[in-house]
Amino acid sequence: MTALLARWIAPARWRALTDTWALALPLLVAAGTVGWRLGGPAFALLLVAIGSAIAFFIARRRAARFDRAWLVRSLDNNRPELEDSSALLFAQHAPLAPLQVLQRDRIAARIDHGTPKDLRPDWSRRSLLAFSLVAVAVVVVALLWPRPGEGPPTLAPALEGLPARPGIPRLIAQNLRIIPPAYTGMPVRDSASLDARAPQGARLEWTLRFDPQASAPRLAMLAGQPPGLRRDGETWIASRTLDASFLYRIDPADARGPPPPLHRIDAIADSPPQVKALSPTASLSMITPGQRSWTPIFAATDDYGVAATARLRVTLAIGEGENVTFSEREIAVAGSGPARDRRFAPRLDFASFGFVAGGDMVVQLIVRDNRSPAPQEMRGPSLILRWPSAKQPESSGMEGMVNTTLPAYFRSQRQIIIDAEALIKQKRALASDRFVTRSASIGGDQQILRGRYSQFLGGEEEGEPESPTADGHSEGDGHDHGGPPKQPSAGFGAPEDVLGDFGHPHEDSPASSLDPETRAILKQAVNEMWQSERELKQGRPDLALPFAYKALRFIKEVQQATRIFLSRVGPELPPIDATRRMTGKREGLANRTLGIAPVEGRDGPAAAAWRALGDGPDAIRGPIALGALEAWTRTNAGRLPDALALTGAIDAVRSDPACTACRARLRAQLWTAMERPLARPARRRPVDAAGARYLGAIGAAP
CATH class of the missing domain: 2.60.40 (Immunoglobulin-like)
Incomplete structure (x- = not known):
């Protein structure tokens, strides 16, 4: 009976599910269209997902209404031959009386004459038509409704502040549309002001209206190629891509009348992540x-x-x-x-x-x-x-001391070559593992020697601080052999102990005392030592000999250099004449005071303009030559705090040379743009009473 129940209920439930989704589909389309117009594809997908979840929940609720009770009612109402006994067909747990069993068997044969599809509910045609009409209306309105920044802009009253003159056009309405790059995710916006800040790479669109109608207005830029204006009905339109900040003015009358005010567009650069x-x-x-x-x-x-x-x-x-x-x-x-x-x-x-x-x-x-x-x-x-790897066992006693100390004192590059050649001759008489061990030991000596020479190139020390005592190095030969051995640390945590044990100050290292030519030769010697060390540690002394010989040749070259160490003391003063000490004789002494000459930095045009705009003897009351100052501003725009403000101040002074406020504004801008002057030398203090007595005693005028 369970299979019979499922066979008669399934068509009705399927009809309920499909009918619900048919009703929801127009609404989902409308919601997606509205979301796309308002917030883009991501917002549209979000609205469609929410709507689909709601539709799925409603569809399940509608399908769940078609259960056993619904089926019994529907069969009793639509099938008279079942004699209102269809409930007996689907009785599951309750035991039936003999008469009920007889009645169930009688109507069981009659139910197969019908089909389950006859009990399906009808389609919601009227609701589907109404929802479709509503969805179409919403979609049309959403598509035709202009987005922010689409369609003709709303013009705002102009704020140029210029008086109206008969026959001369003037700007009466304006709008600046800013279309940021798509990657910024910023919306299009309209600005009632002609001054704006926008992302670099944004699209700028001006919409202007003049009264009376202008014949050839223009956007005049102080630097760069100005965009052209084209007429569109009663308005004029211009557009350009914002590559860099700039100053401009809107001239409706082609330089007739007073100059319009300057406007500023600042480009906001995209910062790196x-x-x-x-x-x-x-x-x-x-x-x-x-x-x-x-x-x-x-x-x-x-x-x-x-x-x-x-x-x-x-x-x-x-x-x-x-x-x-x-x-x-x-x-x-x-x-x-x-x-x-x-x-x-x-x-x-x-x-x-x-x-x-x-x-x-x-x-x-x-x-x-x-x-x-x-x-x-x-x-x-x-x-x-x-x-970290597992620590290797450390050597102790006299054996460890000899292995780590003797090579530092008694091995040299020449000795390493001699030992390697002797080992090659004994190769046939030695076992292979013994041969490799002795070769690696010589390689360890090479490593220690390389560390001694590396410290002269600024490298860290490898072993004891003493340098090799062979290859022509001896006391008094003019070479730096390092200081005395390190003393025991003063105690845990002592600052001098930390510096001495774990590092060295590079400004005092021997690397700072080598001339470039000698340093290059010594670097080649260290490189050859490294190659020799690598071959020796791999048990191949025959391949290490060529590198060892090259290293020895470079070391000899360094020893024979005309100059190795630079002087690290103060200036060499002339010897003092002891016979003239405390005598007061001043013969042969000359005045060594150096004259102080004015230094004109790279702010020459700016400094000249600053002086000309002031009240000093160099001030100019009339027009000032601003061409050199403009060229200086363009050249140094990258380091100026606000190059556009300085350019605007120059333009204001050029437009009205007699404007006192404009001149003061330009002078203030120049003061912030120029480099800070260097500190002046302190004057010598005047002679006091004790100084005068001393000068009088030695016969010098105070």
């Missing part, structure tokens, strides 16, 4: 026991939005000493959160990257903004995760 690390806050982190993955968290912000995906550069450094291998790869990372403030939290699995003990993992996030074309790219800070 900013990236910062949220977790971890320190640039270097150590791995924790049992850690198998790492999730650094970055925050990327931008004024108009960051791209939804970024690139994460992962660099692995695996190994220790000279056996370090580097690998680099980039992976795509998806961000979360709003476009202007996204979060990137990639999960880095150590196994997939091959990150093991004794290595460093360096990550750096690279993001882009949504600027189109040419998006701006910014790289974030680098974060390092270090996985």
Whole structure:
């Protein structure tokens, strides 16, 4: 009986579902159209999604009404041959009496003569027609309704402040439409003022009206090519792309009458995205026991939005000493959160990257903004995760002291060559592992010697501070052999102990005392030592000898250089004549006072104009030659605090040379634009009583 119930109810429920969705479809179309016109595609999809959820809920509620009770009522009302006993066909749990069982068997054969589709509800034709008409009306209105910034603008009264003159056109109404670039997501807006600030790359459209009607108005720009005005009925229209800030004026009468005021358009440049690390806050982190993955968290912000995906550069450094291998790869990372403030939290699995003990993992996030074309790219800070390897057993006793100390004092580049040649001769008599061990030992000596010479190039020390004592280096030979051995630290936390044990001040290192030619030769010697060390540590002394010989040749070249160390003392003063001390004799002494000459910086035209606009002896009461000042302003526009304001002040003085307020405004602008003057030398104090007595005693006039 359950199958029979489902067979008779299913057509009715399916009709209810399809009828509900047929009624909802016109309304969803209307909602999507309104959302697209108001907020764009994203808002339209949001409205359609909400409407679909509501329609689905209503459809399920309507379909749920067609149950067993509905079926029994419908069969009893539409099938007289069932004798109002259709409930017996679908009785499930209640036991039936013998008479009821007999009646059920009688009508069971009769129900198959009908079809379940006969009980389906009719279509909601009238409602469907009404909803369709309403949806069509909403769609038409939404499509015809102008968006902000579409259609003819509403003109605002002009605020030029010019008096009306018979026969001379003047601006009476105006509108400035600003259409930002699509990537900014900013809406189109109309400005009643002709002064505005807009994103760089925006489209500017002027709509102007004149009274009486102008014949050839123009947009006069102080710099650059002005856009042309075209007539459209009673209005004049001009447009251009905002590439840089500029000043302009609207001249309706072709220079007849007083000059119109200047207007200013400021271009707001798109700032590059900013990236910062949220977790971890320190640039270097150590791995924790049992850690198998790492999730650094970055925050990327931008004024108009960051791209939804970024690139994460992962660099692995695996190994220790000279056996370090580097690998680099980039992976795509998806961000979360709003476009202007996204979060990137990639999960880095150590196994997939091959990150093991004794290595460093360096990550750096690279993001882009949504600027189109040419998006701006910014790289974030680098974060390092270090996985220390198990500590090697440290040597102790006299054996460890000899292994780390003797090579520093007694090994030289010549000795390394001699040892390598001797080892090559003994190769046949030595076991292979013994041969490799002795070669690696010589390579360790080469490494220590390379560290001694590297400190002269600004590198960190490797071993004891004493430099090699061979290859012609000896006391008094003119070379710097380093200071005395380091003394024991004064105690834990002492500042001098920290500097002496863990670093050195680079301004006092020998690297600052090498001339460029000698430094280049010494760098080549260190490079050859490194090649020799690499081959020796790999058990190949025969391949290391050519590099060792080259290093020795470069070292000899450095020793024979005409000048190695620069003077690090003060100026060499002439010797003092002891016979004239305390005698008061002044013969042969000359006045060594240096004359102070005025220095004219790169603000010459600005300084001249500033003096001419003042009240001093250089002031000019009449017209001032402003051509050089304009050229100076264009040349130095990048460093001036407000180049447009200075240009406007120059134009005001040119238009009305007798305007006192304009001249004062230009002078103030020049003062802020010029470089700050250097400090003047202090005057010598006048002679006091004690000084006068001293000068009198030695026979000098005060």
